Amino acid sequence: MGKLTNKLQEAVKKLSYSTTVDQLKRKGIQKVNVVGLDRIVALIEAAVHRTLKARMAGLETAEMCGEIAGQTRDEFLRLLHSNESLEKAHQEMHGEKSALEEQVALLRTELQTVQGKLASRESQLAREAKVQAAEEDQHLHEEIHGLLAQRGMDDERTRGLVQEVFGLVRGHLEVERTRVTEARRKEYQTEVELLNRRLAKLNGALAATEDQLQRVMKAKTLHPGLPSVYKKVQGLDSHDSLFAKKTELMESIFEANLRLRREIA
Amino acid sequence: MSGNMDTSEPAGADQTPMEGSAVEGATDKEHGVLYVGVDMGTSRTSVSASNGVRETLASVVGYPKDVVARKLLKRDVVFGDEALEKRLSLNLYRPLEHGVLKSGDEHDGDKNLEAANALLRAAVAMCRARKDELVYAVIGVPAQASIHNKRSIIDVARESVDSVMLCSEPFAVAYGLDMLEDALVIDIGAGTTDLCRMHGTMPEDSDQITLTYAGDFVDRELSAALEQSCEGAQFTLGMVKATKEKYSFVHGQEEPVIVDFPVAGKPQPFDITKDLLESCKKVVPPIVEALGRLVGSFDPEFQHKLRSRVLLAGGGSQIRGLDRAIEDEMKTTLGGGTVIRIEEPIYGGANGALKIAHDMPEDFWEKLK
Numbered sequence: 001m002g003k004l005t006n007k008l009q010e011a012v013k014k015l016s017y018s019t020t021v022d023q024l025k026r027k028g029i030q031k032v033n034v035v036g037l038d039r040i041v042a043l044i045e046a047a048v049h050r051t052l053k054a055r056m057a058g059l060e061t062a063e064m065c066g067e068i069a070g071q072t073r074d075e076f077l078r079l080l081h082s083n084e085s086l087e088k089a090h091q092e093m094h095g096e097k098s099a100l101e102e103q104v105a106l107l108r109t110e111l112q113t114v115q116g117k118l119a120s121r122e123s124q125l126a127r128e129a130k131v132q133a134a135e136e137d138q139h140l141h142e143e144i145h146g147l148l149a150q151r152g153m154d155d156e157r158t159r160g161l162v163q164e165v166f167g168l169v170r171g172h173l174e175v176e177r178t179r180v181t182e183a184r185r186k187e188y189q190t191e192v193e194l195l196n197r198r199l200a201k202l203n204g205a206l207a208a209t210e211d212q213l214q215r216v217m218k219a220k221t222l223h224p225g226l227p228s229v230y231k232k233v234q235g236l237d238s239h240d241s242l243f244a245k246k247t248e249l250m251e252s253i254f255e256a257n258l259r260l261r262r263e264i265a
Numbered sequence: 266m267s268g269n270m271d272t273s274e275p276a277g278a279d280q281t282p283m284e285g286s287a288v289e290g291a292t293d294k295e296h297g298v299l300y301v302g303v304d305m306g307t308s309r310t311s312v313s314a315s316n317g318v319r320e321t322l323a324s325v326v327g328y329p330k331d332v333v334a335r336k337l338l339k340r341d342v343v344f345g346d347e348a349l350e351k352r353l354s355l356n357l358y359r360p361l362e363h364g365v366l367k368s369g370d371e372h373d374g375d376k377n378l379e380a381a382n383a384l385l386r387a388a389v390a391m392c393r394a395r396k397d398e399l400v401y402a403v404i405g406v407p408a409q410a411s412i413h414n415k416r417s418i419i420d421v422a423r424e425s426v427d428s429v430m431l432c433s434e435p436f437a438v439a440y441g442l443d444m445l446e447d448a449l450v451i452d453i454g455a456g457t458t459d460l461c462r463m464h465g466t467m468p469e470d471s472d473q474i475t476l477t478y479a480g481d482f483v484d485r486e487l488s489a490a491l492e493q494s495c496e497g498a499q500f501t502l503g504m505v506k507a508t509k510e511k512y513s514f515v516h517g518q519e520e521p522v523i524v525d526f527p528v529a530g531k532p533q534p535f536d537i538t539k540d541l542l543e544s545c546k547k548v549v550p551p552i553v554e555a556l557g558r559l560v561g562s563f564d565p566e567f568q569h570k571l572r573s574r575v576l577l578a579g580g581g582s583q584i585r586g587l588d589r590a591i592e593d594e595m596k597t598t599l600g601g602g603t604v605i606r607i608e609e610p611i612y613g614g615a616n617g618a619l620k621i622a623h624d625m626p627e628d629f630w631e632k633l634k
Binding site: 236248253260 | 297298299300314315316317318319321392393394395396398399401412415416419430431432440443445446465466467580583608609610611612621623624625626627629630632633
């Protein structure tokens with residue numbers, strides 16, 4: 001019985017939860033009665049012993065008593081174990097949920113980094129190309145102007161010619177630049193494709209993890225329920241001091257409800 | 266009954282009804298029977314179950330006003346105190362009025378019935394019934410609820426439980442306390458105050474009186490009084506109700522009751538002691554007058570017994586000193602009496618209903634399935 005006592009104490013501790021005076025007040029409870037664990041354990045043990053003694057009066061053999069006491073103990077431990085299993089499953093689900101939440105946070109960070117990296121590389125490329133083109137245009141313009149000046153063609157009349165030549169050469173240059181940009185893009189293409197593939201993979205992993213998280217969250221709310229203390233329909237206790245009166249009352253309530261159903265029908 | 270703790274984590278009203286519905290998806294129900302006692306009140310709905318769960322929630326159901334609210338709340342329906350907190354994003358429904366299901370025009374009636382359905386399912390869900398257990402429920406209804414209302418409650422309940430019975434609320438309170446003979450029950454709710462005479466048999470219509478002098482009446486009276494006395498104060502009926510629930514008294518208050526109400530946006534203190542006392546006291550004479558009618562129409566030989574066992578229950582009975590004030594009024598008008606305040610006013614009805622459910626024989630449940 002020592003083991004049972006300890007288990008009982010543990011069970012009462014596990015099944016209880018903490019509350020505050022404010023929470024109790026909100027529930028309309030103004031006064032609570034306090035019963036010590038030892039007292040509960042002692043009462044249950046006494047009740048089990050008395051019931052066994054009363055039920056076995058006149059029939060008892062040491063073996064039968066032992067068998068019933070053993071069965072009672074086993075049933076109690078089984079119930080306790082089932083409660084522990086539930087608790088364990090609940091805790092595991094909590095752990096899984098936390099792990100998945102961490103994973104989602106990590107993936108999100110990684111995704112943001114990759115996206116940032118891609119965007120920054122593309123904007124850097126565009127910036128560099130722009131600066132380079134401006135420098136080249138300036139240089140070309142100066143060379144054409146210098147060349148014509150050497151030939152003594154730097155007066156007002158030749159200024160329009162310089163612009164025309166510059167425009168013509170620049171047009172050809174733009175075509176070449178596009179080719180060069182394409183070539184540079186191709187150069188980076190492998191890297192960009194790699195990053196895009198990584199991005200798609202991360203997106204997929206994120207979606208899958210979020211799905212899993214949703215499932216766990218949903219499963220968490222699907223509490224298997226708290227078992228009733230009754231396995232069968234009870235009815236009035238024949239030892240109740242008001243048995244006869246209560247029986248009449250139960251019949252009256254039932255008849256009133258039956259009448260009500262008929263009226264509704 | 267004492268304030269024993271249930272074995273569950275406190276269930277939130279945010280649980281959607283389907284999640285805990287005992288009946289939904291159940292195929293094998295041979296693993297036990299869960300008895301549930303329900304007290305569906307205008308202000309609060311309380312449940313007690315045979316798995317140790319005892320919960321209460323405000324009888325309020327809210328539906329998100331639009332897609333944005335729906336996305337923010339992440340739910341299609343919100344219940345109880347949470348619904349009140351988030352009322353700005355919700356279309357709120359209080360499906361019960363004067364203790365019975367509201368009926369209005371066709372649209373509102375349907376919405377209220379839908380809200381009542383959701384509320385009852387949420388209440389049953391809070392019991393955390395196992396899917397493989399039978400759920401048998403007894404629901405306390407006001408003493409003089411109409412047949413239309415009883416039908417509505419049964420229709421709603423049948424979707425959430427395996428078998429259901431209705432019984433008079435004040436009777437359930439008395440049954441829960443084993444006071445079946447020579448007792449008078451006063452069950453003060455938000456919408457109604459139900460009085461019931463217990464004399465060993467099932468109370469008949471003549472044994473029961475329903476008054477509208479209850480919690481909501483006090484709120485309205487107090488609100489009207491504060492409008493007169495607290496010049497410039499801004500308050501809603503909800504704020505008045507919260508103030509009443511915190512400070513209400515009819516006897517034994519020595520300290521003044523000072524509360525802050527905003528005046529043009531700035532909180533200002535107001536002494537509401539007198540208004541609170543006067544408003545709360547207004548329920549006493551009609552209750553005692555009704556008690557007098559029930560006592561006066563009883564067998565003269567046993568009238569003194571009735572007067573000496575008056576049980577005070579329901580959320581509205583939490584007004585401080587109410588038992589004493591009723592006794593004083595009884596002394597003046599009925600020649601005396603003893604009022605006993607039950608230990609758990611909010612759960613008195615649900616605990617009694619649970620006890621009735623437990624004591625009901627199996628074949629009765631079967632016949633009403």
